[in-house]
Amino acid sequence: MLKSFGESLRSAFRKIANAPFIDRDLIKEVVRDIQRALIAGDVNVKLVLEVSKKIEKRALEERPPPGMSNREHVLRILHEELSSILGKGRELSLKKQKIMMVGLYGQGKTTTCGKLARFFQKRGMKVALISADVHRPAAFEQLKQIGDKINAPVFGGGKKAENVVEEGIKKFSKYDIIIIDTAGRHSLENDLIKEMKKISKIVNPDEKILVIDASIGQQAGKQSKAFNDAIGITGVILTKMDGTAKGGGALSAVAETGAPILYVGTGEHMNDLEKFDANRFLSRILGMGDLQTLLEKAEEASKGKEKKIEKTAKKMLSGKFTLLDMYEQMELLSGMGPFQKIADLLPIGGKLRNEDIHETQKRLKKYRVIMDSMTRKELENPNIIKSSHIKRIARGAGVESKDVKELLRHYNMSKKMMKNLSSKKMQRKLLKQFGMG
Ligand SMILES: Nc1nc2c(ncn2[C@@H]2O[C@H](COP(=O)(O)OP(=O)(O)O)[C@@H](O)[C@H]2O)c(=O)[nH]1
Numbered sequence: 001m002l003k004s005f006g007e008s009l010r011s012a013f014r015k016i017a018n019a020p021f022i023d024r025d026l027i028k029e030v031v032r033d034i035q036r037a038l039i040a041g042d043v044n045v046k047l048v049l050e051v052s053k054k055i056e057k058r059a060l061e062e063r064p065p066p067g068m069s070n071r072e073h074v075l076r077i078l079h080e081e082l083s084s085i086l087g088k089g090r091e092l093s094l095k096k097q098k099i100m101m102v103g104l105y106g107q108g109k110t111t112t113c114g115k116l117a118r119f120f121q122k123r124g125m126k127v128a129l130i131s132a133d134v135h136r137p138a139a140f141e142q143l144k145q146i147g148d149k150i151n152a153p154v155f156g157g158g159k160k161a162e163n164v165v166e167e168g169i170k171k172f173s174k175y176d177i178i179i180i181d182t183a184g185r186h187s188l189e190n191d192l193i194k195e196m197k198k199i200s201k202i203v204n205p206d207e208k209i210l211v212i213d214a215s216i217g218q219q220a221g222k223q224s225k226a227f228n229d230a231i232g233i234t235g236v237i238l239t240k241m242d243g244t245a246k247g248g249g250a251l252s253a254v255a256e257t258g259a260p261i262l263y264v265g266t267g268e269h270m271n272d273l274e275k276f277d278a279n280r281f282l283s284r285i286l287g288m289g290d291l292q293t294l295l296e297k298a299e300e301a302s303k304g305k306e307k308k309i310e311k312t313a314k315k316m317l318s319g320k321f322t323l324l325d326m327y328e329q330m331e332l333l334s335g336m337g338p339f340q341k342i343a344d345l346l347p348i349g350g351k352l353r354n355e356d357i358h359e360t361q362k363r364l365k366k367y368r369v370i371m372d373s374m375t376r377k378e379l380e381n382p383n384i385i386k387s388s389h390i391k392r393i394a395r396g397a398g399v400e401s402k403d404v405k406e407l408l409r410h411y412n413m414s415k416k417m418m419k420n421l422s423s424k425k426m427q428r429k430l431l432k433q434f435g436m437g
Pocket residue numbers: 103104105106107108109110111112184239240241242243264265266267268272
């Protein structure tokens with residue numbers, strides 16, 4: 001089965017979050033994953049290439065700011081670039097104004113007219129509605145029902161959209177907000193565009209809002225462009241966000257019109273309208289609270305601390321001890337709590353326990369940044385690191401050579417103590433502690 005848009009993006013994020021270290025190959029692989037996810041999510045191909053190129057360039061060239069690991073940095077770049085497609089969003093101003101709603105048939109225009117009316121009413125403004133959908137008698141009826149529900153007058157029912165609109169605007173001149181619902185078709189036809197242009201000319205609306213169903217696919221970009229070319233879209237409202245895990249079309253629509261997303265519709269009721277928030281939208285697509293939670297979850301849930309301990313123990317017994325192993329030990333110990341009982345057994349444990357927990361975490365962060373600048377070979381066998389490498393690593397991590405040397409010293413010390421651990425007596429003790437003996 002095909003993965004959903006959110007799921008594919010999610011697994012790309014997870015790859016970065018879970019990787020023992022971040023290198024060129026991993027970044028390239030993840031960028032490819034994201035390309036695939038975006039394309040499968042119906043984001044415009046040109047846009048996908050643009051964004052993924054930018055992500056790759058930034059991830060490979062930009063150094064993380066001090067205190068941030070390479071991993072967090074890359075995740076942040078991903079999040080930033082993806083939400084930058086969506087833009088910051090905007091809210092409608094609370095001034096006296098005319099608002100024209102456009103969009104294809106069934107996208108949620110008429111419903112959203114009611115939601116917007118309700119939105120302004122709640123803020124103490126007087127709102128009136130005009131139905132310019134003269135082609136289907138049921139359309140006027142539908143808007144009237146909505147108007148009744150929220151107690152707003154509705155005008156409509158003529159033969160020509162332009163005339164209806166002209167009359168309606170005169171009639172409602174005392175109202176703060178006039179919202180004009182227009183006709184939609186199954187596809188964009190020439191006469192629809194002509195009619196839309198005429199209405200726009202007569203009304204001269206302050207806002208021309210494109211309403212699109214969030215689950216709309218590949219056509220989103222094309223459609224949005226056509227509407228934008230015809231009347232100039234000032235904002236987008238995404239509907240049916242409650243029912244979809246997609247949302248890729250939205251990215252295309254926004255990129256195509258250059259207009260910000262104003263609100264999202266999250267249900268069929270008049271109150272189901274929310275302010276747009278790019279971060280929240282992306283998180284919704286990704287299906288998670290926020291990036292920090294992802295990082296935390298990735299650290300804990302996927303590996304599982306218990307498993308980690310077991311793995312570390314096995315590693316220790318095997319006599320193999322890499323920089324990554326050392327890091328893992330420190331990480332486990334900085335969590336303390338239930339792991340305190342093993343602290344005595346680990347070579348660096350005794351020392352760590354007496355140290356301020358903050359100090360340890362600070363040190364861990366620094367080590368992580370330094371290790372993120374090393375190659376896989378260097379991490380697995382730190383003995384190959386020569387002084388020229390140290391300079392390169394320090395530069396990459398934005399630290400001084402002495403910091404890299406300190407990490408290596410720490411490693412060598414731990415390794416020596418580790419050797420002592422492989423005595424028979426210690427092994428038995430360890431196995432018992434880990435519940436494996
Ligand atoms: N679940 C959900 N349904 C919606 C939302 N907005 C509109 N709808 C439904 O979508 C259908 C079409 O809406 P309508 O406003 O008539 O679309 P129009 O043809 O563009 O005017 C109706 O059944 C609405 O109840 C939304 O945000 N969430």
